[in-house]
Amino acid sequence: MSSPKLAWPGRPEDGRRVLRYVDALSESVALEMERDRSVFLFGLDVDDHKAIQGSTRGLLEKFGPDRVFTTPLSEDAMTGVAIGAAMAGMRPIHVHIRMDFLMLCMNQLVNIAAKARYMYGGQVKVPLVVRTIIGKSWGQGAQHSQGLHSMFMHVPGLKVCAPSNAHDAKGALAAAIRDDNPVVFVEHRLLYATEAFVAEGAYLVPPGRSRVCRWGRDVTVVGISNMVVEALRAAELLKEVGVSAEVIDPIWLAPLDSETIVESVRRTRKLLIVDNGWNMCGAGAEIAARVAEACAGEGPVSIRRIGFAPTPCPPSPILENAFYPNPATIAAEAFALARPDAAPWAPDPSSAKLAYQMQFKGPF
Amino acid sequence: MAASKASKSKRPNRPGADAGRIYASLRRIRRVEEEIARIYPTDKIKSPVHLSIGQEGIAVGVCDALEPRDAVSGTYRGHATYLAKGGSLPGMMAELFGKDTGCARGKGGSMHLIDMKANVLGTSAVVGTTVPVAVGFAMAQKMRKTGAVVACFMGDGATEEGCFPESLNFAALHKLPVIFVCENNGFAIHEPIAKRQATDKLCQRVATYGIPAKRFVDSDTRAIRTHIAGALPKMRKGGGPIFIECMTWRWREHVGPGDDYDAGFRSRSTLVRWQKKDPVEIAAKALAKAARAEIDAAIEAEIAAAIKFAEESPFPPVEELFTDVFA
Numbered sequence: 001m002s003s004p005k006l007a008w009p010g011r012p013e014d015g016r017r018v019l020r021y022v023d024a025l026s027e028s029v030a031l032e033m034e035r036d037r038s039v040f041l042f043g044l045d046v047d048d049h050k051a052i053q054g055s056t057r058g059l060l061e062k063f064g065p066d067r068v069f070t071t072p073l074s075e076d077a078m079t080g081v082a083i084g085a086a087m088a089g090m091r092p093i094h095v096h097i098r099m100d101f102l103m104l105c106m107n108q109l110v111n112i113a114a115k116a117r118y119m120y121g122g123q124v125k126v127p128l129v130v131r132t133i134i135g136k137s138w139g140q141g142a143q144h145s146q147g148l149h150s151m152f153m154h155v156p157g158l159k160v161c162a163p164s165n166a167h168d169a170k171g172a173l174a175a176a177i178r179d180d181n182p183v184v185f186v187e188h189r190l191l192y193a194t195e196a197f198v199a200e201g202a203y204l205v206p207p208g209r210s211r212v213c214r215w216g217r218d219v220t221v222v223g224i225s226n227m228v229v230e231a232l233r234a235a236e237l238l239k240e241v242g243v244s245a246e247v248i249d250p251i252w253l254a255p256l257d258s259e260t261i262v263e264s265v266r267r268t269r270k271l272l273i274v275d276n277g278w279n280m281c282g283a284g285a286e287i288a289a290r291v292a293e294a295c296a297g298e299g300p301v302s303i304r305r306i307g308f309a310p311t312p313c314p315p316s317p318i319l320e321n322a323f324y325p326n327p328a329t330i331a332a333e334a335f336a337l338a339r340p341d342a343a344p345w346a347p348d349p350s351s352a353k354l355a356y357q358m359q360f361k362g363p364f
Numbered sequence: 365m366a367a368s369k370a371s372k373s374k375r376p377n378r379p380g381a382d383a384g385r386i387y388a389s390l391r392r393i394r395r396v397e398e399e400i401a402r403i404y405p406t407d408k409i410k411s412p413v414h415l416s417i418g419q420e421g422i423a424v425g426v427c428d429a430l431e432p433r434d435a436v437s438g439t440y441r442g443h444a445t446y447l448a449k450g451g452s453l454p455g456m457m458a459e460l461f462g463k464d465t466g467c468a469r470g471k472g473g474s475m476h477l478i479d480m481k482a483n484v485l486g487t488s489a490v491v492g493t494t495v496p497v498a499v500g501f502a503m504a505q506k507m508r509k510t511g512a513v514v515a516c517f518m519g520d521g522a523t524e525e526g527c528f529p530e531s532l533n534f535a536a537l538h539k540l541p542v543i544f545v546c547e548n549n550g551f552a553i554h555e556p557i558a559k560r561q562a563t564d565k566l567c568q569r570v571a572t573y574g575i576p577a578k579r580f581v582d583s584d585t586r587a588i589r590t591h592i593a594g595a596l597p598k599m600r601k602g603g604g605p606i607f608i609e610c611m612t613w614r615w616r617e618h619v620g621p622g623d624d625y626d627a628g629f630r631s632r633s634t635l636v637r638w639q640k641k642d643p644v645e646i647a648a649k650a651l652a653k654a655a656r657a658e659i660d661a662a663i664e665a666e667i668a669a670a671i672k673f674a675e676e677s678p679f680p681p682v683e684e685l686f687t688d689v690f691a
């Protein structure tokens with residue numbers, strides 16, 4: 001059984017237009033709002049001049065304050081309000097500038113949104129999108145930096161999406177808006193300025209389909225959210241030592257297309273998962289378990305995970321750097337997997353530094 | 365700068381012997397934050413700073429009435445509460461610089477200041493979250509019969525979080541020694557209060573819990589101090605919480621060292637109106653020139669020393685990443 005491979009729809013006839021992630025988000029919402037009167041967008045600060053770091057830019061002007069509006073600082077109740085509106089046939093997009101604030105929405109999302117369809121015997125549906133951004137850098141600190149996607153992956157009834165590039169951001173957000181279920185849509189602050197080829201019209205990057213971003217022979221590297229970009233940088237570094245890394249982006253974490261990952265691991269026999277969150281009970285744990293289950297009895301598979309240090313995120317620069325996986329640490333882990341008998345290797349610091357300036361414009 | 369004994373003055377709203385102390389506290393906070401804004405463009409402070417410039421009179425008015433055993437709970441806009449209650453200035457500066465000697469050892473940053481020696485509780489970057497924590501701290505004071513109170517600061521936006529009325533109810537129900545202080549600057553980031561709250565009758569809302577509530581329309585430092593000092597004796601004996609709403613104005617931008625008047629969502633003319641009520645200037649007028657000059661000189665020396673301390677302190681060693689995850 002071969003899983004569907006996602007092709008890049010950025011064909012030359014699309015003009016190969018390059019767009020930033022942040023602009024792809026607002027463009028996608030604008031297209032969906034034009035298409036469907038029941039879509040509206042609300043959340044703290046969506047209508048101010050900073051427009052959620054630019055990601056809601058232009059929407060108020062285009063669609064007016066009835067469909068684009070701010071809220072009180074009442075995330076818990078506002079989530080319930082969104083759920084109620086969704087049950088009544090609207091398609092709310094509820095925006096949070098930091099993923100950390102979703103902890104205030106947890107009760108409504110887990111106890112109502114996720115379960116309403118099921119526990120009410122199919123009488124209602126909750127087509128809700130919760131847009132949220134993982135913060136990073138500049139001393140964001142413990143409460144403005146968390147990647148909590150795995151908490152939502154855990155819960156049946158919730159879908160979770162974490163696109164890593166502008167193309168997928170646009171298509172997946174459209175798919176999330178058209179989905180009849182609650183979707184937690186995870187963005188990353190450092191992705192906002194990154195560019196990719198993005199077609200002008202609407203298109204969908206549907207749930208449950210992973211993307212192979214880069215083909216490789218020696219090791220499969222799965223990146224999540226911003227860690228896809230870091231993994232691609234690591235893959236460049238690995239070329240120096242002749243290690244060929246395959247990089248896979250699940251895009252949607254729930255439902256998760258582990259088939260594409262399993263297929264890759266069947267060839268490489270090595271799997272490194274790079275998460276934008278903690279390893280303990282994280283997305284990487286789920287992916288590792290699925291691969292181990294699928295490949296059981298087929299011969300040895302080596303698996304490693306790398307994610308946030310098992311600590312809160314500190315703001316002091318030296319500690320903050322040590323908290324996150326980076327291209328050098330990812331490359332070193334991947335090398336250890338790919339060449340278990342070789343002496344440990346890490347890229348030299350100057351090329352690791354250069355790796356940070358590497359920009360990737362999908363299709364990879 | 366530690367909090368002093370609550371002194372009763374015959375003319376409570378007029379400057380007395382405490383004029384120098386109040387001016388010094390206000391001026392010190394103002395100058396510390398001006399220095400932070402000056403240093404910020406050098407990128408030595410890699411931490412989002414929320415300056416309280418213009419709002420200092422509230423923290424000073426409340427904290428000057430408190431005793432050292434009393435606690436304060438501030439917000440991410442917390443430099444003023446921290447300093448007014450006697451939090452260590454070198455510790456705060458070093459924290460902003462991300463240094464090992466910082467009050468949170470470089471693991472908090474500007475939004476998470478703490479100094480438990482001075483009874484300054486840790487601040488949070490998630491709006492409203494510290495309100496019930498302060499109530500719990502106050503409940504422990506009641507359980508342990510310490511007679512201490514907790515002053516719990518929050519912004520106008522924080523009052524929209526569910527935990528705010530929930531905390532009010534519980535504090536009133538159990539007659540807990542909490543001074544709820546709302547610093548109402550009319551905005552949450554760039555959103556004016558009229559877009560967020562159905563009415564501006566916050567004090568009436570709070571009063572329905574049986575909590576005495578009072579609004580200070582221009583947040584005069586002395587008027588706030590007098591009010592708090594007057595309420596404390598009863599509170600220490602189990603009289604229950606009080607609430608004050610202090611109308612104020614954030615002079616600078618929400619986060620960062622600059623201002624935001626060019627963005628067009630609030631007017632510079634309102635700033636000018638508030639600057640006429642500058643708490644630092646008002647306090648200064650109560651002092652003779654020479655007395656002011658002496659205080660000012662001492663403050664400049666203290667701040668310069670704190671910045672030097674922060675600059676010269678080491679960064680935490682990388683192993684520090686893993687300490688204190690658990691107690």
Ligand SMILES: Cc1ncc(C[n+]2csc(CCOP(=O)(O)OP(=O)(O)O)c2C)c(N)n1
Pocket residue numbers: 044073075101104441489490491492518519520521522523547549551552553618
């Ligand atoms: C729960 C939560 N929601 C949203 C935010 C984003 N945010 C940070 S500060 C702020 C405004 C808070 O306004 P207010 O309580 O009036 O305090 P002020 O900044 O005006 O002092 C908001 C919305 C947050 N930090 N926490």
Ligand SMILES: [Mg+2]
Pocket residue numbers: 519520521547548549550551552553
């Ligand atoms: Mg405010």
